[in-house]
Every structure is written in C-alpha cells, then in structure tokens.
Amino acid sequence: MSPVLLDKEAAEADALAASGPDSVLYVARAELVLAGPDHRPLGKPVLDPDPLEQVAAAFAEVRTEDGEEAELVIDLLPVPGAKVARRRRRLMRRAARRGPSAYGERLQPGGQGGGWMSQAWGALNGAGPKSGPRGGARVPRQSDLADQVGKFTPGAEAFALQVLVRCTARHPHRARARLHQVMAALQALRGENTFVPVGPRVGMWRPYSNVWWRRRAFDRKFFRGDFSPAKRQWVTWQEVAGLLKPPTMRCSAQNVVRTGGVVPSAPAGLPTWTGQKDVFPLGIVTGADGRKRLAGAYAKDVLFGASFGKSGFGKTEQALVQFAARAYAGDGAWLLDPHRSAWYRIKPYFTHPALAERVWEIDLSRTGDADRMAGWNPLSMEGRRLDEVQEVVGAVVGAIASAHSWGERATRARTILSNAVRTLAELSHVLIEDGHPQLQPTVFQIGTLLEDEAWREQVLDHLPEGTARYWRKSFPNVEPAALSTVTNVLYRLNNSRSLRAFLGSPRSGYDLRRAVAHSAVVGMCPGGTGESDEVICALLLFDLFREGMAQANTPPEKLRTFWAWVDELTAVDGASHGYIAKILEQLRKYEFRFMGMTQMAMRLSDQTRQALMQNQSLLSATAADSDEASFVAKRMPGIDTTTIQRVKKYHYIQSVELRGERTTPFRVEGMAVSDVYADYYNPAGLPALDKAIDANLTRRSVGEILHDLDQLDDAIGDYLAARPTITASRANSARGGGDVVHRLHAL
Known part of the structure; x- marks a missing residue:
C-alpha cells in the first residue's frame, strides 16, 4: 500500500474516532511462527532479565479507558513421543546423507568442499562415491548429528505451538503500534530461531493476518480456540517457559497480576464453619481441589492469638467476626477497642433477643449530663x-x-x-x-x-x-x-x-467477675479520655488478669470460657505493666483466651512479644513492611518475607493448632461482618438494646x-x-x- 493510501486511511480513522465513544474499533492481527526450521531452538531460558518485563511494558501502553485491548494467546498441544522420535530419525538420516560438514558446507576428504561442483570434479578424476577409509558411505561427525537434530534429542518433550496476537484501538496506527510492540517484546526469546509474522509483506504494506484471506481463519483460532498453526512448529517447554511462568521478582512492571508468593493450600482437616459452637471462624480458604469454603479451627485448640499487619488491611474486621461468633456460641467475650469504631460496627448485630440480655457497654466518650454511664x-x-x-x-x-x-x-x-x-x-x-x-x-x-x-x-x-x-x-x-x-x-x-x-x-455496675459468671458480651471503649487513656487501660487489663487468677478455686468442670480481644495492642501494652504477658502465661488453665491485634509487633514490649509468640496457637498476618514481615516469616516455616509484604488487602496468611499439631501456613481470604451476619443486622433495635444495657449494668446518668x-x-x-x-x-x-x-x- 502506498503512503498516500495510508495517510487517507489515517485521516478517515481520525474522523471516526472523533465521532464518539461508541465508534468502531480497528483491529490488528498477527500469527507468529518460527522463522527457521523448528529443530533450531529459540534462546536459552533466562530469568534475569525476566522475559515478561518487555511483554508487560507493551501491554502497559494500552488505553483500556478508551476501549483498547491487546491480547497474546499461546496455545500448546503435546506431541506424542513416537512422532518426535520419527522426526529425530529423519533429521539423522538427512545428516548422514549430507556427511561431514562445517559452517553449513559439506566436507570431502582432503579438505575439499562438499558442493556439487566438487563432486563433479571428483567424478571426472575417477573418484567414486566411496570416500571413507574403507570405501564405505560418508559418516557424519557427532557434532554434525547434534547440529542437525537440534533440540529434538532423545528424551526431549515437544509441543506444537500456535501464537496469536490481536490488538484493538480507535485508530489503525495505534492498533498496529500495539501489535508491533507485542511482537518486539517476543524477541526476548530470540536465539537460533525467532518468531516472525505470517502474511504478505510488500513494501510498507504489512497487514499480516488482517488480509481478507487470513482474517477469518485467524478469528476462528482466536475466538473458538481452533488449533491449526500456519506451519508446523514444535517447541520444547524450556523454550517458552519464560512466557508461561508467573512474573518473577525481577519483573518490576506494575501492570502485572502477581501470585503473592508460594503459600500452601489450606489443610484438609480444617473444619468448615457454619456457626457451630465448637468451631472458631478463620476465613475463606481454597483447598487443593480449588473449592472455596468458610473454614475454622476447633475452639478448644485456640488459646491465644496474634494478628499482625498494616492498618486498614482487615485485622479488626476479622476479629469482629470471631468476636460475634463466640458471643452467639454462648461464651463470654470482651473487646477492648480504644477507637470505638469496631464496637459501633458490631453493635447493630447484637440486638437479637437471645443476646441482648448479655450485652454490656462501657463508652467513655459519653460526657453529657443525660448520657448514661456504668x-x-x-x-x-x-x-x-x-x-x-x-x-x-x-x-x-x-x-x-x-x-x-x-x-x-x-x-x-x-x-x-x-x-x-x-x-x-x-x-x-x-x-x-x-x-x-x-x-x-x-x-x-x-x-x-x-x-x-x-x-x-x-x-x-x-x-x-x-x-x-x-x-x-x-x-x-x-x-x-x-x-x-x-x-x-x-x-x-x-x-x-x-x-x-x-x-x-x-x-x-461493671464487674468482670459477674461478666465471667454470666458470659457477658462486653464492649470496652476507653477512647476520649485524653492523656488518662493509659491509666484506664492499665486498670482494665490488670482487672482481667486478676479475675482470671480468681478462677483458681473454681472446679475445672465449672469453669466458663471467656475470650478477650484487644485492638491496637501496641497502644495499651506500654501501660499494661506486664499484665498482658501474665495473661498469656498463666490464664490458659482457667479458660481465659486472649487475642491481640497490632500493626507493629516490634513496638510491643519484649515481655509481651515473647509471651505472645511463645504461647500463640493462632498466628495471622497480612501485609507489613520488611522488618515486621521478617519477624512474622520466622514464625511461619516456608513463607518468604516478600510474600508477607505483598499480601493483598483483606487477605491473610495463617497458621493454627489443629488437633494438637501446628498446621503449615495457608492463605485465607477475609470475611466481612456484613456478609456473615447479614441476617442479624438490625440498627432499628439499638434503642431497645441500650435499654437492656442500662438494666444489665445499672447505668446512671453522668x-x-x-x-x-x-x-x-x-x-x-x-x-x-x-x-x-x-x-x-x-x-x-x-x-x-x-x-x-x-x-x-x-x-
């Protein structure tokens, strides 16, 4: 096509693109095949640089907001070993007919070349076809055989390959530009062989598979999945592994969906949580079979838990689901929420008549004369x-x-x-x-x-x-x-x-001993007390420890399980005077369970951090910086620090006790309170719940x-x-x- 026609086509495309967002998209198509004989290999696979780096860079130029698309499809079908063996034998026979060679030229005894003129000259001089030392057929050297057989060596596994590239844009120049970028990115695999597009190429006219006699076949392959390459091309998996593997850490492109690191599947022995009392919810897990389910751990195995990770990544939401689960299971539950937001989020789910008589609330942000306080x-x-x-x-x-x-x-x-x-x-x-x-x-x-x-x-x-x-x-x-x-x-x-x-x-009115005896559901919100926050938090935590120790005189069969969650553990640990460590070390035998959430484990006091790590039976981590991730990774065998750093929002890596044995770490997807307890959400019942709390705590006006x-x-x-x-x-x-x-x- 002449430059004049190209300019005319571009002008028409400009006018069409300006007509509105619903205008027609231009499509550029190309099917890629091996340029040389298929026994010649592509380049050796390398990871540095990652071959996907250039591919990702090409796709980064696509304007998806304008409706543009770029797709690279690689189809592989295994070739039976018998066919590969036949192909290898044919290549060996051809090498035998060719005889010894060097740099692509056949060699004759005496150092003469192996062309047809040398053969004719030999015949005229009485030299027969026999050239070996004993008059036998010419025997190719071993290096010649290896060169002719190429990648189809004995034991090689081959795959038939089909590569399709399709790009769409509102301007034909942009569609072709994206097409050329993708094809150029595949040159990272260049070796003895490389990829070239099929189709006519005359001067500047290079429509590739966009010509009318190839377009229909291309679309069948692309949309229907037909496998009919333009020519026979066999590759080994090593040649194309760079395109089929996930991106490595050396691929710095930001437009790549990453796996987040290698994390084992959830253990099959984890029970599925459907609200039963003896199961503690963990989150949504994906089994080895690819099925998702809401998994949990046996409540008797969960004694103390630690949850680490960045702010806003779902630690508190996960704790609220577990807090509500134990409350509805009939256990006592105590939540220390310095910011009050968590308690107010879960409170509308506690208006059910079966729970209202056990709900307590201590909110120190209420300072009006008419506000009621316990x-x-x-x-x-x-x-x-x-x-x-x-x-x-x-x-x-x-x-x-x-x-x-x-x-x-x-x-x-x-x-x-x-x-x-x-x-x-x-x-x-x-x-x-x-x-x-x-x-x-x-x-x-x-x-x-x-x-x-x-x-x-x-x-x-x-x-x-x-x-x-x-x-x-x-x-x-x-x-x-x-x-x-x-x-x-x-x-x-x-x-x-x-x-x-x-x-x-x-x-x-607030008496923790009575709360334990009646399995109360307690929301503690000390926020709003200014510089005295630490004093009240310290008093509350020691009171928790003291009441746990007071259960020493209670017969084991009469002990009531009481769970405590502390959000923003770092904020209250400094004022705890070592009581948190004592809770973790001494209250297990009295059926007191403790769950701590914090953004930064390294900011906890040494005694609290050591006691938490030593005695935790549930370890949960979401994304964190390098120091925090390194600290957690040491407690999760087989998990890399980078994997923890890249955990997605509302996802976790967890390890838990299961029938007395520690599980390998596994990936968990978070649960939202609004999804799990949607049927219990009743904000209209909050006034009645407040009246019940007034009676439960004998609250009076401030x-x-x-x-x-x-x-x-x-x-x-x-x-x-x-x-x-x-x-x-x-x-x-x-x-x-x-x-x-x-x-x-x-x-």
Whole structure:
C-alpha cells in the first residue's frame, strides 16, 4: 500500500474516532511462527532479565479507558513421543546423507568442499562415491548429528505451538503500534530461531493476518480456540517457559497480576464453619481441589492469638467476626477497642433477643449530663475478702505508675500511693461490713485522704493501728515534691469528666467477675479520655488478669470460657505493666483466651512479644513492611518475607493448632461482618438494646454520678463521725453495751 493510501486511511480513522465513544474499533492481527526450521531452538531460558518485563511494558501502553485491548494467546498441544522420535530419525538420516560438514558446507576428504561442483570434479578424476577409509558411505561427525537434530534429542518433550496476537484501538496506527510492540517484546526469546509474522509483506504494506484471506481463519483460532498453526512448529517447554511462568521478582512492571508468593493450600482437616459452637471462624480458604469454603479451627485448640499487619488491611474486621461468633456460641467475650469504631460496627448485630440480655457497654466518650454511664470502683471490696486488699493495691498503683512512667526512682510516690489505696480499700471493707456499700471511697478520695488532715484522722480512727501508723508517723515527714507527684496524677484524672463518671461510683455496675459468671458480651471503649487513656487501660487489663487468677478455686468442670480481644495492642501494652504477658502465661488453665491485634509487633514490649509468640496457637498476618514481615516469616516455616509484604488487602496468611499439631501456613481470604451476619443486622433495635444495657449494668446518668461524687467526701465523713471508733468499740464491748452499734447499723 502506498503512503498516500495510508495517510487517507489515517485521516478517515481520525474522523471516526472523533465521532464518539461508541465508534468502531480497528483491529490488528498477527500469527507468529518460527522463522527457521523448528529443530533450531529459540534462546536459552533466562530469568534475569525476566522475559515478561518487555511483554508487560507493551501491554502497559494500552488505553483500556478508551476501549483498547491487546491480547497474546499461546496455545500448546503435546506431541506424542513416537512422532518426535520419527522426526529425530529423519533429521539423522538427512545428516548422514549430507556427511561431514562445517559452517553449513559439506566436507570431502582432503579438505575439499562438499558442493556439487566438487563432486563433479571428483567424478571426472575417477573418484567414486566411496570416500571413507574403507570405501564405505560418508559418516557424519557427532557434532554434525547434534547440529542437525537440534533440540529434538532423545528424551526431549515437544509441543506444537500456535501464537496469536490481536490488538484493538480507535485508530489503525495505534492498533498496529500495539501489535508491533507485542511482537518486539517476543524477541526476548530470540536465539537460533525467532518468531516472525505470517502474511504478505510488500513494501510498507504489512497487514499480516488482517488480509481478507487470513482474517477469518485467524478469528476462528482466536475466538473458538481452533488449533491449526500456519506451519508446523514444535517447541520444547524450556523454550517458552519464560512466557508461561508467573512474573518473577525481577519483573518490576506494575501492570502485572502477581501470585503473592508460594503459600500452601489450606489443610484438609480444617473444619468448615457454619456457626457451630465448637468451631472458631478463620476465613475463606481454597483447598487443593480449588473449592472455596468458610473454614475454622476447633475452639478448644485456640488459646491465644496474634494478628499482625498494616492498618486498614482487615485485622479488626476479622476479629469482629470471631468476636460475634463466640458471643452467639454462648461464651463470654470482651473487646477492648480504644477507637470505638469496631464496637459501633458490631453493635447493630447484637440486638437479637437471645443476646441482648448479655450485652454490656462501657463508652467513655459519653460526657453529657443525660448520657448514661456504668460505674466501676477499683477500690470496691464488695464480694472480696480482706486479704484481697493487696491485689487492689497492686492493680491501682501498678496502673498509675506504669501509665505515668514512674521508674525505680519514684519510690516515695509509690509508697504514698500504696498506703493511700490500702487505707481506702480497708475502709471500703469496713463500710461493707457495716452494710453501707454506697459509701465506699473511690480513687478520687485518694486526694482527700492526702490533703484533708481532718478527714484523714476520721478515717484512721476506724482502721487498725498498723494502717494508721504510716500516716501518723511517716507521712508528716514526706517531702512536698514526692507528694505532688501523686497529687498531679489525681488532678489529671479529676479533669476527665468521663473518667470521673466511670470511676466515681462507689458501687460497680461493671464487674468482670459477674461478666465471667454470666458470659457477658462486653464492649470496652476507653477512647476520649485524653492523656488518662493509659491509666484506664492499665486498670482494665490488670482487672482481667486478676479475675482470671480468681478462677483458681473454681472446679475445672465449672469453669466458663471467656475470650478477650484487644485492638491496637501496641497502644495499651506500654501501660499494661506486664499484665498482658501474665495473661498469656498463666490464664490458659482457667479458660481465659486472649487475642491481640497490632500493626507493629516490634513496638510491643519484649515481655509481651515473647509471651505472645511463645504461647500463640493462632498466628495471622497480612501485609507489613520488611522488618515486621521478617519477624512474622520466622514464625511461619516456608513463607518468604516478600510474600508477607505483598499480601493483598483483606487477605491473610495463617497458621493454627489443629488437633494438637501446628498446621503449615495457608492463605485465607477475609470475611466481612456484613456478609456473615447479614441476617442479624438490625440498627432499628439499638434503642431497645441500650435499654437492656442500662438494666444489665445499672447505668446512671453522668450528671447524677458526678453530683453524688461531689457529696461523697462529706457523706463518708458524716457516717464515720457517728460511728464508734475502734477504741470506743472495744471499750463498749468490754462494758457489754451494743446499743450504739445497732443504732448505727440502722442508719
């Protein structure tokens, strides 16, 4: 075709392309065949550079938004070994007829060439056809045989090959340009042989398979899958493996769908989760047969779990499905959600009447007077023995010291706070014995005890001498700097309206011991308390550890399974004062299960990270950076660091205990709460659920709680003023008088 015709065709195409998005697409077609005899091999397969690099670069130029397409189709059919053997024998016979050769020329004895002129010259000079040393036929050299047989050596497996390239665009020049780019990319396989297009090529006219007498046959091959190559061409798998393999790490093209690394299939022994109580959901897995199913692990095998990976890649969503599964299975479930978003996402799925009576909610973002809040008094001694005072002291002092980074040098501050907590806890025990639990002091009475000497003397008059000795002999000598260290912390707590409401009730509506006994479903949302977040998280985690240890006196057959999930584990680990590690190390025997989610395992404290890795029975990882991925890969045999780095969003690599044995890591696809529990979604039932939570936790309005807290110091002082002191009680008992005590109990 002349340049004039080409320009005319291009002008028409420009006008057609400008007519709108529904205009006709131009198609360029080409069928590629081996340029030389098919026993000549293509280039040796190499991985560096990856041959797919150039192919991917060619496809990257395709404007899919404009409707353009580029497709490369490679069809292979195995050739029977008998046919390959016959082909090899024919090549050997041809080599024998040809005789010795060098550089493509036949050789004669004496170094003469093997052309027809040399043969004629030999005949005229009386040289017969016999040229061997004994007058036999000419024998080709071994190198000549190898050269003639080429790649069809004994044992070689051959495949019949058909290569089709089809490109579409809104302009014929672009369609041909994409076609030429793809064909040029295949030159990466060039060796003794190469690929060339079939079809006419006259001057600048090179339509290849677009000519009318080839177009129909090409389309049948392309769309119907007919296999009828334009010429016989056999290849070995090594020659085309570079095009059939997945992209390697040396293929840096971004427009390539990657496998994400080699991860074994899910074990066949994993049970399929359909909501049964004894199965813990994991996610969607693909078996060796290619079938997908919602798999799980046996709940009795899952003790502690760790989930690592980037933010927004589905760790929390996976935890919510598991949290809801255990809640509906009848187990107790506890979720510490510092950001509140997870709890509010799952809450509409808990409005079912079968679950509403077990749902608890602690949301510290509610600060309005009309908002309802459950109370929790860490100093409360209701249902506790006097010898448990030391646990209360350890919990409160440890939480505050850890949250405010009191090191070993803050011994005086620790001593002051420890004695204050001990004194108020013993006072709580006295008030409960007197029948007045509503007068128990809270953490906000610690400041009153330290700064109001008259109030402190009233308290000490009703406590043993061993408790009062510190305050009367040692406390007056305390330096102001040590005292201010403690009072500054208390002022900060007092500045948080939500914490005053949560910790300011003498009686606890939130009681973890009751939650365990009733298999409650608890949502803990400490967010919104500002700089005091760490204090409340530390208190809650120690309370979890303490209640787990309290199950030591419960017969094994009566233990209730209680699950705890902690989101953003790194954010609360620093304030946990080692309690998370203790939970992981000691609570297994008491049916307490713990699941932690975090973005960065390396930011966990050493003791928490070591305990989590040592005792975890479920390890789940999604995409992470190189350091985090390397840390996780060491715990997943056979998984490469790069594989973990490239895990797709809402996909995980997991390893779990299965009947007492650890499984090999396997790939899991995430489950959305909205898909798994779609039938339970009922946002219209949230008002009724809130009323049920009010009843479950005896929630009161924030305004009422704060009003009573402001009056609590005076109420305790008035009661103690009317109550006989320890000295008076002893004297009265010696005289046999008990009327005063009976009158006080009547109060």
